[in-house]
Amino acid sequence: MVAQSFRNVHMGNIPPFAVITGASRGIGAEYARALAAQGYELLLVARDQTRLGQLVEEIHHSCSTQVWTETLDLAKPNAGSTLYRLAQSYRPHVSLLVNNAGFGMYGLFRDMPLETIQDMLQVHIHVTTESTRLFLPAMMNQRQGGIINIASVAGFIPIPYMAEYAATKAFIISFSEAVAMEARESGVTIQVCCPGFTETDFHQTAGHRPRHILPPHTPQNVVQTSLTALKSNKTLVTIGWQGVATQWMARFMPKRWLMHLTSRFVRQNPPSH
Numbered sequence: 001m002v003a004q005s006f007r008n009v010h011m012g013n014i015p016p017f018a019v020i021t022g023a024s025r026g027i028g029a030e031y032a033r034a035l036a037a038q039g040y041e042l043l044l045v046a047r048d049q050t051r052l053g054q055l056v057e058e059i060h061h062s063c064s065t066q067v068w069t070e071t072l073d074l075a076k077p078n079a080g081s082t083l084y085r086l087a088q089s090y091r092p093h094v095s096l097l098v099n100n101a102g103f104g105m106y107g108l109f110r111d112m113p114l115e116t117i118q119d120m121l122q123v124h125i126h127v128t129t130e131s132t133r134l135f136l137p138a139m140m141n142q143r144q145g146g147i148i149n150i151a152s153v154a155g156f157i158p159i160p161y162m163a164e165y166a167a168t169k170a171f172i173i174s175f176s177e178a179v180a181m182e183a184r185e186s187g188v189t190i191q192v193c194c195p196g197f198t199e200t201d202f203h204q205t206a207g208h209r210p211r212h213i214l215p216p217h218t219p220q221n222v223v224q225t226s227l228t229a230l231k232s233n234k235t236l237v238t239i240g241w242q243g244v245a246t247q248w249m250a251r252f253m254p255k256r257w258l259m260h261l262t263s264r265f266v267r268q269n270p271p272s273h
């Protein structure tokens with residue numbers, strides 16, 4: 001049986017419902033704007049309640065869709081289960097889950113604060129895995145719905161000075177592709193979206209802006225590409241020609257060369273050894 005198109009999430013007169021993590025700014029906020037414009041009701045999750053409130057106001061200037069917000073630190077243990085419980089308290093059927101929350105860290109791995117490493121493992125790996133496990137069965141029972149997990153082109157190769165970031169994103173790619181294959185005849189679409197350098201607060205939060213050779217994306221580019229690809233049930237999504245070029249390099253260039261090349265661009269100021 002062929003997988004149902006994602007277009008079929010509209011159930012009669014009931015608007016579809018999307019849950020977006022990391023929706024307070026950047027790429028997550030852009031998913032919220034785009035999905036609100038498509039008539040989705042939304043649950044927006046992040047730690048910064050002020051920014052979430054501002055985004056709700058902004059959305060309500062252009063459309064009257066229902067938008068709920070929840071302040072949740074996804075770095076806390078069992079955050080995936082908390083997210084699921086919260087979503088269920090608003091609407092029992094979730095049409096689209098966007099696991100977008102994340103952050104970067106630049107520098108020598110041996111100097112990284114252990115607590116920040118643990119937070120990254122929790123937000124990128126535990127929350128993505130647990131929430132996919134919790135939200136997927138009901139979608140499969142309904143034979144409709146979708147999950148978008150945000151990885152990065154950083155997940156295509158090991159990246160010195162961003163070692164754990166690239167490794168967690170590699171996990172998200174591998175995990176999402178495998179589950180997408182398992183779910184291919186279920187009517188549920190699983191997408192792993194892999195942006196390259198995108199102009200958001202991400203680099204400021206990471207405390208470092210690497211040099212980049214390819215022109216950056218905007219959050220709008222990323223979200224438009226991802227949501228268009230969702231309609232054709234595409235699993236691995238990169239953005240623009242930059243994404244194609246990065247995928248090509250990751251596939252055909254010797255890994256050692258690529259690691260040398262990327263470490264030169266990532267390392268703006270040489271870390272002390």
Ligand SMILES: NC(=O)c1ccc[n+]([C@@H]2O[C@H](COP(=O)([O-])OP(=O)(O)OC[C@H]3O[C@@H](n4cnc5c(N)ncnc54)[C@H](OP(=O)(O)O)[C@@H]3O)[C@@H](O)[C@H]2O)c1
Binds near residue numbers: 103202
């Ligand atoms: N920008 C890029 O170049 C780029 C490239 C490839 C992939 N990505 C990925 O895209 C995703 C979005 O990043 P962005 O560029 O939009 O960065 P951003 O503007 O810094 O946004 C990050 C979002 O994640 C949320 N977040 C971070 N830690 C959280 C936590 N512990 N609990 C709850 N929410 C948390 C933040 O919300 P609060 O601070 O309010 O909690 C914020 O809404 C990330 O997964 C990132 O790895 C970004």
